[in-house]
Amino acid sequence: MKKRITIIGSGFSALSAACYLTQSGHEVFVYEKNESIGGRARQLKKGGFTFDMGPSWYWMPDVFERFFADFGKKTTDYYELVKLSPAYRVYFGIQDFIAIADNLEEIVSTFESVEKGSGNELRKFMAEAKSNYDIAIKDLVYRPGVSPLELITLETTKKLGQFFGNISKDVRKKFKNEKLIQILEFPVLFLGAKPSDTPSFYSFMNFADFGLGTWHPKTGMFDVVRAMETLARELGVQFFVNSNIEKIIVENKIAKAIVVNGERIDSDLVLSGADYHHTETLLDSEFRQYSEKYWESRVFAPSSLLFYIGFDKKLENISHHMLFFDTDFDQHAKEIYDDPKWPEAPLFYANFPSVTDKTAAPDGMESAFFLIPLAPGIHDSEKLREEYFGKIILRFEQLTAQSVKENIIFKESFCKNDFVEQYNSYKGNAYGMANTLLQTAFLRPKLKSGKVRNLYFTGQLTVPGPGVPPALISGKLVSSLINKQFLNE
Ligand SMILES: Cc1cc2nc3c(=O)[nH]c(=O)nc-3n(C[C@H](O)[C@H](O)[C@H](O)COP(=O)(O)OP(=O)(O)OC[C@H]3O[C@@H](n4cnc5c(N)ncnc54)[C@H](O)[C@@H]3O)c2cc1C
Incomplete structure (x- = not known):
C-alpha cells in the first residue's frame, strides 16, 4: 500500500x-x-x-x-567515467614518489622494482583481496545487520581467522619496504580506523584500489x-x-x-x-x-581540515590524486585515535581535479583540494587552520619542487566546526563511524x-x-x- x-x-x-x-x-x-x-x-x-x-x-x-x-x-x-592513469601518486620525499598505475600488471612491476620478490607477493595478496571482495561487496554488505547469522556463510567460515587478524600485520608479514607497506595500508583508511585495528578481511579495499581502479566522473x-x-x-x-x-x-x-x-x-x-x-x-x-x-x-572516522584552493597558473609535477606520506604514518594515526591532538607532522592528501577535468578551473589555472585527517572532536580555530595550511603548502612546494604560494587566488577552509554546523556531524566526524x-x-x-x-x-x-x-x-x-x-x- x-x-x-x-x-x-x-x-x-x-x-x-x-x-x-x-x-x-x-x-x-x-x-x-x-x-x-x-x-x-x-x-x-x-x-x-x-x-x-x-x-x-x-x-x-x-x-x-x-x-x-x-x-x-x-x-x-x-x-x-574516466579511469585515472596513474590512479594516484604517493610522495615519500622531495621528488621521491611512487605512481600507482591503472592496472595490476604494471603495479606488480612497480612493486618488484622497489622490493625484490614483492611482485609475486602482491599477486598472492591481491588474489585473496579479490576473493574477499567477491564475498563482501557482492554479498555480505547487502545484508541489513539485523543478526550475527548474516555473517555466517560457507565462505566466511573458511576465512574466520581473517576477522581476528589485522591488515597492518598481514601487510608487514609479506612486505618489508616501508613505502610499499604504506601504500597497501592506505585503502583501509577509507574505513575510518587504523590499519592495525582493521580486520584482515577488509583487504577487499586493496582489490577495490589495485584491482578495480580509480575513476573520475567527467565533471x-x-x-x-x-x-x-x-x-x-x-x-x-x-x-x-x-x-x-x-x-x-x-x-x-x-x-x-x-x-x-x-x-x-x-x-x-x-x-x-x-x-x-x-x-x-x-x-x-x-x-x-x-x-x-x-x-x-565508539571509534569514529577522523574529522578533517580541508582547503579548497584556486591557483592562477598550471602547476608542475602534479597528478589528479596525491598522497603525502613523507612523515611518520603511525605517529599521525596515534594523534588521531590514541592521543587526540593536532598532529606534529601531518600526512596530507591533495587533489587536482583540473588535471582531468577542464571545467574545474579557468583556462591556464588549477583547482585543488588539500586534506589533513584530524581527531574527531578536536579544538578548531582560524589560527590553527592557517598554521597548518602554512605547514602543508610549504611541504607541497618542497616535495614537488616548485613555488605556488604566491599563485593562490582563491582559498576557503572547512574543518571540524563546519562539519558540526553544516551537517550536524557528531564530533565533526568527516565520514562516520569506523569499520x-x-x-x-x-x-x-x-x-x-x-x-x-x-x-x-x-x-x-x-x-x-x-x-x-x-x-x-x-x-x-x-x-x-x-x-x-x-x-x-
Ligand atoms: C572530506 C571527505 C572526503 C571523503 N572522501 C571520500 C571518497 O573519496 N570516496 C568515498 O567513497 N567516500 C568519501 N567520503 C565519505 C562519503 O562522502 C560519505 O561516507 C557519504 O557521502 C555519506 O553519505 P550519508 O548519506 O551517510 O550522509 P551525509 O552526506 O552526511 O548526508 C546527511 C545529510 O543530512 C543533512 N542533515 C543533517 N541534519 C539535518 C536536519 N536536522 N534536517 C535536515 N537535514 C539534515 C545534512 O546536511 C546532509 O546533507 C568522504 C567524506 C568527506 C567528508
Whole structure:
C-alpha cells in the first residue's frame, strides 16, 4: 500500500533510499537543511573554480552500476567515467614518489622494482583481496545487520581467522619496504580506523584500489549526486532544501511527523539519513536508543581540515590524486585515535581535479583540494587552520619542487566546526563511524529504531559503513526493511 514517507537529509544514502522507496510505490519527500543537496558530497563553485567538497575517489564502480541497474539504468545514462592513469601518486620525499598505475600488471612491476620478490607477493595478496571482495561487496554488505547469522556463510567460515587478524600485520608479514607497506595500508583508511585495528578481511579495499581502479566522473563526484537527483525526480521524489528538521514527533511510540522550520509535517514513516547521533537528539530522550556514553565509546572516522584552493597558473609535477606520506604514518594515526591532538607532522592528501577535468578551473589555472585527517572532536580555530595550511603548502612546494604560494587566488577552509554546523556531524566526524571488528555489520547502530515504530535510519553510521558505495547500499538495505514492515502490516 502506498505510504507517505519523509526523509531527513539528502546525502547519498538518503538519495538512494528515496529512489528505492518511490520505486516501491511510496510517496517520498526529502528535506535537506542546506541550500543544496548531496550532503558531504556538495559542490563549491567560486571565481570560475569548481570543487567537490567531500568525496573525490570514485571506487567500486560495480556498486554504482548495480544501483542504477536496479532502476533499469546504467551510469552512462547519466554521467561519463574516466579511469585515472596513474590512479594516484604517493610522495615519500622531495621528488621521491611512487605512481600507482591503472592496472595490476604494471603495479606488480612497480612493486618488484622497489622490493625484490614483492611482485609475486602482491599477486598472492591481491588474489585473496579479490576473493574477499567477491564475498563482501557482492554479498555480505547487502545484508541489513539485523543478526550475527548474516555473517555466517560457507565462505566466511573458511576465512574466520581473517576477522581476528589485522591488515597492518598481514601487510608487514609479506612486505618489508616501508613505502610499499604504506601504500597497501592506505585503502583501509577509507574505513575510518587504523590499519592495525582493521580486520584482515577488509583487504577487499586493496582489490577495490589495485584491482578495480580509480575513476573520475567527467565533471566531478557531484555528477553522481546530479544523476541520483535526476533519477529520483524521474521516479517522483520531491525535494525541499533549506529545510531544517527540528524535531521528530512521536505519539504512542510511533513516529508521526517531523517539524521543519517550525511547521509540522505528518507522514506514515520517518527515515533519517542525517548523522545518527544528531537524529536521536531530535527525539525526546525516552525514545533514543543509544546513550551519550555509547557514542562516546565508539571509534569514529577522523574529522578533517580541508582547503579548497584556486591557483592562477598550471602547476608542475602534479597528478589528479596525491598522497603525502613523507612523515611518520603511525605517529599521525596515534594523534588521531590514541592521543587526540593536532598532529606534529601531518600526512596530507591533495587533489587536482583540473588535471582531468577542464571545467574545474579557468583556462591556464588549477583547482585543488588539500586534506589533513584530524581527531574527531578536536579544538578548531582560524589560527590553527592557517598554521597548518602554512605547514602543508610549504611541504607541497618542497616535495614537488616548485613555488605556488604566491599563485593562490582563491582559498576557503572547512574543518571540524563546519562539519558540526553544516551537517550536524557528531564530533565533526568527516565520514562516520569506523569499520572496526566491533563496529561491523550487526554491531553497528541499527537501521530500524527499536523504540519508535516507523522510524528508520540510514547512512554512514549504520550498515555497511563509511564511503559513497556503502551509502548507496545503506539506502537499499533500509528500503527493503521498510517494505518488509509494510508487507507484514
Ligand atoms: C572530506 C571527505 C572526503 C571523503 N572522501 C571520500 C571518497 O573519496 N570516496 C568515498 O567513497 N567516500 C568519501 N567520503 C565519505 C562519503 O562522502 C560519505 O561516507 C557519504 O557521502 C555519506 O553519505 P550519508 O548519506 O551517510 O550522509 P551525509 O552526506 O552526511 O548526508 C546527511 C545529510 O543530512 C543533512 N542533515 C543533517 N541534519 C539535518 C536536519 N536536522 N534536517 C535536515 N537535514 C539534515 C545534512 O546536511 C546532509 O546533507 C568522504 C567524506 C568527506 C567528508
